Amino acid sequence: MTFQQLLLILRARYKIVLLIFVLTVITTVSISLLQSKQYTANAALVVDVKSPDPMSGQVLQGLATTGYMATQIDIINSDRTAKAVVKLLRLEDNPTIRQQWLEATKGKGQLADWLATSLQRSLDVKPSRDSNVINITYTGADPDFSAATANAFAQAYMDVNLDLRLAPARQYAQFFDEQTKAAREKLETAQRAMSDYQQKNGITSSEQQVDFETTKLNETSSQLTGVQGQTTDSQSKRQSSKADTLAEVMQSPLINGLKTDIARLEATLMQNNTNLGKNHPQTLRSEAELATLKAQLESETRKITTSIETSYQVGKQREQQLQSALANQKARVLVLNKQRDELNVLRRDIESAQRAFEAVSQRASQTNMESQANQTNISLLNPAVVPTKPSSPRVVFNTLVSIFLGILLGVGLALVLELTNRRVRSAEDLPEALGLPVLGTIASAAGMLKHAKGARA
Numbered sequence: 256m257t258f259q260q261l262l263l264i265l266r267a268r269y270k271i272v273l274l275i276f277v278l279t280v281i282t283t284v285s286i287s288l289l290q291s292k293q294y295t296a297n298a299a300l301v302v303d304v305k306s307p308d309p310m311s312g313q314v315l316q317g318l319a320t321t322g323y324m325a326t327q328i329d330i331i332n333s334d335r336t337a338k339a340v341v342k343l344l345r346l347e348d349n350p351t352i353r354q355q356w357l358e359a360t361k362g363k364g365q366l367a368d369w370l371a372t373s374l375q376r377s378l379d380v381k382p383s384r385d386s387n388v389i390n391i392t393y394t395g396a397d398p399d400f401s402a403a404t405a406n407a408f409a410q411a412y413m414d415v416n417l418d419l420r421l422a423p424a425r426q427y428a429q430f431f432d433e434q435t436k437a438a439r440e441k442l443e444t445a446q447r448a449m450s451d452y453q454q455k456n457g458i459t460s461s462e463q464q465v466d467f468e469t470t471k472l473n474e475t476s477s478q479l480t481g482v483q484g485q486t487t488d489s490q491s492k493r494q495s496s497k498a499d500t501l502a503e504v505m506q507s508p509l510i511n512g513l514k515t516d517i518a519r520l521e522a523t524l525m526q527n528n529t530n531l532g533k534n535h536p537q538t539l540r541s542e543a544e545l546a547t548l549k550a551q552l553e554s555e556t557r558k559i560t561t562s563i564e565t566s567y568q569v570g571k572q573r574e575q576q577l578q579s580a581l582a583n584q585k586a587r588v589l590v591l592n593k594q595r596d597e598l599n600v601l602r603r604d605i606e607s608a609q610r611a612f613e614a615v616s617q618r619a620s621q622t623n624m625e626s627q628a629n630q631t632n633i634s635l636l637n638p639a640v641v642p643t644k645p646s647s648p649r650v651v652f653n654t655l656v657s658i659f660l661g662i663l664l665g666v667g668l669a670l671v672l673e674l675t676n677r678r679v680r681s682a683e684d685l686p687e688a689l690g691l692p693v694l695g696t697i698a699s700a701a702g703m704l705k706h707a708k709g710a711r712a
Contacts, residue, residue, distance in 0.1 A: 264673045271672065272665030279661030280654065287648040294398035295646035296405040296639035300412070302327060302387045303632040324382050327389060330419070331380045331412045337371030339411035344403060346370050374404065388636060398642045405639035417631045424622055431619035438615045442608035449601040456594055472584040479577040486570035509555055513548055520545040 265272060304323065330336060346352055347366050356366050379392040391408050395401040520541055527538040 265666065265669055267678070268669040268672060272662075272669050275665035275668055276658075276661035279664055280657045283653050283657030283660075284650065287650045287653045291396055292645035293394050293396060293647040294401045294642040294644075295392055295394045296398070296402040296642055297637075298391045298405040298409040298635065298639040299637040300389045300391065300409055301634045301636045302389060303634065304387055324387070324389070327412075327416070328380050328382060330415060331389070331391060331408060332375065332378065333415075334368070334371050334375075336408065336411045336415050337374050337378075338367050339415055340374055340404065340407040341367050341370045343407045343411055374408075377404075378408065391639075393639075394646060402639040402641045409635055409638070413631055413633050413635070416633055420631065428619065428622040431615060431622050434615045435612070435619045438608065438612040442605065442612045445601065445604040445608045449598065449605060452594075452597065452601060469588055472581070472588050475577060475581045475584050479574065479581055482570055482573045482577055485566070486574050513551055513555065517545060517548045520548060 302324065341347060347370070352370065353366060356369050360369060374393075377394045379394070380389065381392070382389050391405050391412070393401050393405040393408065395404065524538065524541040524545055527535060527541055531538050
């Protein structure tokens with residue numbers, strides 16, 4: 256179909272086109288004028304995704320993901336946020352709204368759920384393109400209510416978002432409080448076990464006591480070694496066959512003096528035997544003195560050997576005593592070492608319990624602070640203000656749309672009627688309808704009359 260054919264069709268059916276056009280425009284304008292006025296209020300929020308967490312000081316990687324903003328939109332559109340708005344606006348206390356709910360639902364369900372659903376129908380949440388701003392738009396018949404509801408949704412969203420962030424922290428805080436109590440009890444139990452063990456065994460300072468007893472053991476061992484050496488020396492001396500070869504005998508000044516006197520008397524006696532004879536009184540007196548000196552020498556030698564025997568017996572007793580004392584001291588040191596090892600185990604238990612308690616206590620303090628935080632990464636950029644002009648109906652816009660739509664519907668209806676009842680409007684229609692070529696055309700009578708009147712004139 257050519258443009259000329261379209262014009263011929265529209266000229267032939269202009270009344271239909273005009274009727275549809277007028278009806279469309281009148282209907283649209285009438286509906287627009289009869290519609291109740293709606294007012295739209297808008298509140299803008301900023302979601303900070305770059306600032307670090309005020310408690311931990313770390314930047315959460317999840318905030319930078321593309322799905323984070325979509326999640327925030329879903330939170331605003333959620334039933335939980337809508338119910339929070341109902342509480343903020345105290346809509347449940349309004350008797351008029353309660354009556355409307357009773358008429359609409361006949362008392363079935365919950366009023367808060369019905370109000371939340373009603374509020375969500377007029378809510379529109381959109382994020383700004385390439386930014387972290389979220390626009391909350393609410394449309395209602397009352398401008399004041401629209402602005403209050405938009406602001407209520409913004410506040411409820413911030414409250415719900417904060418609660419969603421704090422809920423895990425509160426759970427963690429409760430969990431870590433319980434763990435802290437358990438860790439404290441474990442630490443107290445370990446400390447009590449060590450204290451009881453020390454009291455039971457009379458331990459004041461295990462390290463000093465072990466060092467003292469070890470030193471005492473070393474001293475006893477040294478004394479035993481010395482006594483054993485002396486005993487061995489005394490035993491070898493007492494087993495000697497010749498007493499005059501003993502060092503004590505040979506080194507004794509008294510014995511050496513007696514030996515000197517005996518040698519001198521023996522020389523004198525030999526001289527007297529030669530000069531005076533054996534029966535001379537001086538010779539006899541010398542023999543008596545010599546016998547006395549020899550008896551004294553033998554007595555002194557016997558005293559030394561007796562003292563060596565006594566030293567040996569005393570040494571053997573002392574050695575036995577020291578061996579017994581050494582054995583007892585060894586047992587004491589072994590017991591102390593065992594006690595020290597057990598104390599070290601108890602002390603390590605205390606240190607382990609202390610470290611666990613400190614770690615859990617620190618984590619509990621952090622989660623407790625996080626659970627009490629009232630800061631969020633969402634800020635109100637622009638609060639909703641009471642709109643002064645209605646957002647709908649837009650009469651001028653609707654009229655312009657109805658003009659375009661009326662023309663489109665009129666032309667479309669004219670074409671539909673033409674196709675259902677095809678007419679020959681021009682010479683071009685014949686070849687399409689009959690499939691035969693046009694040999695010639697005859698002008699219409701009206702055109703010929705107009706041409707004749709023009710010739711006469």
